[in-house]
Amino acid sequence: MRIDVVSIFPEYLAPLELSLIGKARQDGLLDLHVHDLRDFTTDKHRSVDDTPYGGGAGMVMKAEPWAQALASVAEARGVQDSKPVLIVPSPAGERFNQALAYELAEEDQLVFACGRYEGIDERVIEWAEEHFTVRPVSLGDYVLNGGEVAVLAMVEAIGRLLPGVVGNPESLVEESHSDGLLEYPVYTKPASWRDRDVPAVLLSGNHGKIAQWRRHEQYRRTAERRPDLLESLDAGTLPRADRTV
Numbered sequence: 001m002r003i004d005v006v007s008i009f010p011e012y013l014a015p016l017e018l019s020l021i022g023k024a025r026q027d028g029l030l031d032l033h034v035h036d037l038r039d040f041t042t043d044k045h046r047s048v049d050d051t052p053y054g055g056g057a058g059m060v061m062k063a064e065p066w067a068q069a070l071a072s073v074a075e076a077r078g079v080q081d082s083k084p085v086l087i088v089p090s091p092a093g094e095r096f097n098q099a100l101a102y103e104l105a106e107e108d109q110l111v112f113a114c115g116r117y118e119g120i121d122e123r124v125i126e127w128a129e130e131h132f133t134v135r136p137v138s139l140g141d142y143v144l145n146g147g148e149v150a151v152l153a154m155v156e157a158i159g160r161l162l163p164g165v166v167g168n169p170e171s172l173v174e175e176s177h178s179d180g181l182l183e184y185p186v187y188t189k190p191a192s193w194r195d196r197d198v199p200a201v202l203l204s205g206n207h208g209k210i211a212q213w214r215r216h217e218q219y220r221r222t223a224e225r226r227p228d229l230l231e232s233l234d235a236g237t238l239p240r241a242d243r244t245v
């Protein structure tokens with residue numbers, strides 16, 4: 001998979017050189033390029049924003065630098081049969097979740113546009129529809145100063161689903177949200193720690209009972225912390241589970 005990120009703070013994406021995603025890049029599993037939006041400006045001040053039409057506080061990101069940057073990224077990939085997906089992290093986007101992470105992990109190319117200030121001139125989104133499948137995506141109902149933090153989270157959530165990125169794909173199966181439920185509690189040595197014991201069933205060696213206990217814990221936790229997930233479970237809108245793409 002190829003991922004391109006456009007930002008006025010490219011150094012914000014440096015953590016993607018570390019750990020699992022960094023290794024995936026070294027192993028050639030993930031081809032990630034970060035671009036500085038200011039490299040696509042033409043004025044002496046390399047300006048990327050201006051005051052909003054209609055008034056109001058804050059600034060809006062200008063359309064032309066974005067069109068130049070996105071056109072350059074679309075070309076970088078060469079001619080392909082499907083349009084790359086342009087993801088715009090935004091408080092006004094569709095909600096990011098594990099199901100969307102699985103869906104996006106199947107794409108050949110993802111392009112992330114990191115907005116800042118009050119947002120990007122809406123005409124960029126309209127223009128981009130010609131070259132991309134455009135998807136505004138929200139991490140949650142809160143406002144960040146820019147899309148970079150959201151991109152770090154999404155690239156990690158998507159990247160770890162790519163074949164070969166995590167050592168043991170089995171670990172992707174039994175984790176929160178892979179089956180629509182929260183994960184069960186986990187324990188490791190010592191069996192007794194500060195007068196707190198590991199649940200006896202986990203030491204029993206009875207794998208049927210262990211699986212049963214874990215499933216029960218998943219339901220108990222989900223009902224307690226995320227009853228909304230139980231509703232979508234009933235509605236059958238489960239995320240793609242137990243496989244890498």
Ligand SMILES: COc1cccc(COC(=O)c2cn[nH]c2)c1
Pocket residue numbers: 088089090091114115116117118119120137138139140141142143144145146147148150
């Ligand atoms: C595209 O325009 C803007 C404007 C302002 C901030 C941002 C950054 O994204 C978020 O704040 C966000 C993402 N998921 N939840 C919140 C983008």
